[in-house]
Amino acid sequence: MTIENFISDFSEQFESTDKSEFTKDTYFKDLTEWSSLVALLELAMIEENYGVQVSAEEMRNSKTIQDLYTIIQSKQ
Amino acid sequence: MFNPFTLYNKTILITGASSGIGKSTAIECSKLGANVVIVGRNEERLKDTFDKLLGENNKMFVSDLNNNDLMLNLIKMIPALDGIVHSAGIQKTMPFQFINKEKINDVFSINFVVPIILTQQILKRKKLNTNASIVFISSIDGTINTHIGNSIYSASKGAVLSITKSLALELSYKKIRVNAILPAMTETPLINNVNYTQEQLKQEMDLFPLKRFAKPEEIAYAIIYFLSDASSFTTGSSLIIDGGFTLK
Numbered sequence: 332m333t334i335e336n337f338i339s340d341f342s343e344q345f346e347s348t349d350k351s352e353f354t355k356d357t358y359f360k361d362l363t364e365w366s367s368l369v370a371l372l373e374l375a376m377i378e379e380n381y382g383v384q385v386s387a388e389e390m391r392n393s394k395t396i397q398d399l400y401t402i403i404q405s406k407q
Numbered sequence: 408m409f410n411p412f413t414l415y416n417k418t419i420l421i422t423g424a425s426s427g428i429g430k431s432t433a434i435e436c437s438k439l440g441a442n443v444v445i446v447g448r449n450e451e452r453l454k455d456t457f458d459k460l461l462g463e464n465n466k467m468f469v470s471d472l473n474n475n476d477l478m479l480n481l482i483k484m485i486p487a488l489d490g491i492v493h494s495a496g497i498q499k500t501m502p503f504q505f506i507n508k509e510k511i512n513d514v515f516s517i518n519f520v521v522p523i524i525l526t527q528q529i530l531k532r533k534k535l536n537t538n539a540s541i542v543f544i545s546s547i548d549g550t551i552n553t554h555i556g557n558s559i560y561s562a563s564k565g566a567v568l569s570i571t572k573s574l575a576l577e578l579s580y581k582k583i584r585v586n587a588i589l590p591a592m593t594e595t596p597l598i599n600n601v602n603y604t605q606e607q608l609k610q611e612m613d614l615f616p617l618k619r620f621a622k623p624e625e626i627a628y629a630i631i632y633f634l635s636d637a638s639s640f641t642t643g644s645s646l647i648i649d650g651g652f653t654l655k
Contacts, residue, residue: 367607368502371556374602375505386601 332381332407337400340380344372355397373399383407411637415440419634420488422472422525423495425452427595428544431623432492432630437461439631444485446470447495472521482528490540490634491529493522500556500602511559518563523570535583542633543571543587544626545645550589551653556602568645575643584642586633591649592620616651 334355342353348364359365370390377385377399383406385399393399419436423429425447433445433456442464447453450469457467466485472478472495497517499510522543529535545568548554549561568587575585592598592611598620603611612619629646632638647653 368555371500371602372502372504375501379505384601387604387607388601391604391606 332404334397334400337381337403338396340376341373341396341399344369344376353396355400356395358394359396359399360394377403381407410439412631412635413439414490414631414635416442417489417634418442418444418486419490419492420444420446420485420529421492421494422446422522423493424456424467425449427494427597428590428593428623428626428630429492429494430456432494432627434459434461435624435627435631436492436634437465439635441490441634442466442486444468444488446472446481472525473516475524478521478525479528482525482532482534485529485534487534487536488529488539489536490542491526491535492542492544492630492634493525494544494630495521496544496597498557498560498597498600500600501559502556503558506559514559515563515566518560519566519570522567526574530578535581537582538639539583540634540638541574541578541583541585542630543567543585545571545587545589547589547591547647547649547653550645551647571645572643579642584633584638586638586641586643587645588626588629588633589645589647589649590621590626591615591647591652593626594620594622614652614655615649616654619650621648621650 338353342350345364348362381403383403385402389402414436419441421429421433424433424445433443437443437460443460444466445456446468448471453467453469468481470477470481499514546564548557549565550568553561571585571587629648
């Protein structure tokens with residue numbers, strides 16, 4: 332597991348946002364495409380690809396993609 | 408005092424009685440004079456429900472009905488029934504892109520297959536009295552509307568409503584009635600789901616004309632109506648209990 336893979340997996344849940352928009356420091360909730368459905372997709376992707384369950388509350392408290400990645404690492 | 412909703416001397420089996428709607432239904436049924444037979448997987452929580460029941464003729468069985476042998480064993484031990492309330496259920500939030508066979512099977516097994524096979528086996532073993540009443544818990548999701556990430560749950564609850572009607576027709580010759588409740592969000596452990604924040608639940612609550620979710624006993628009282636002789640001409644019906652949610 333690397334942050335680069337996670338950024339790529341994370342970006343795949345978006346339809347129209349350009350890949351270049353995603354870095355570890357991206358404030359993902361500020362992206363125009365961000366929605367409650369995308370949030371659910373990210374939670375499901377994390378469970379499927381990384382085998383851990385991140386809660387919606389933990390996602391709410393995360394600002395950057397790195398923040399989320401740190402939570403996943405702490406659970407593995 | 409005349410009370411058409413009395414359950415006096417009726418023996419009612421309630422699944423999923425260790426929490427939520429099942430727990431509340433068990434307690435309220437016992438208050439109306441029913442002899443309650445409660446089933447659940449968690450012994451400690453089931454015991455907590457049992458301790459809250461009124462009356463001396465109640466029974467509790469810790470069992471996992473998803474295990475066929477345990478189910479058949481349970482049916483051997485229970486008395487003849489005047490009612491069944493199928494309130495065991497699970498909900499899994501997952502976007503459609505992430506569903507798979509295993510997840511579908513998990514949800515359908517508990518929400519649909521188990522209540523159906525349990526009913527069928529109880530009938531086969533003649534443990535359901537004439538004039539008995541069977542109550543299924545469906546949902547507004549899958550019957551009236553749906554929510555994002557809820558496709559499998561919705562499908563399972565839609566299936567429950569469909570079979571409620573078929574069973575009502577097929578069992579009418581035995582004078583057994585079959586009805587379903589269609590609740591919306593109810594204050595139970597089932598909605599405290601890791602996929603939603605408290606903030607999102609509050610936003611959802613604001614969509615309800617009555618500005619709150621149901622209390623479990625508000626679902627239980629409707630179940631009691633279907634179990635009681637007050638509904639003796641009601642079969643194959645369903646009742647939406649949603650604080651007006653589906654009006655909009």
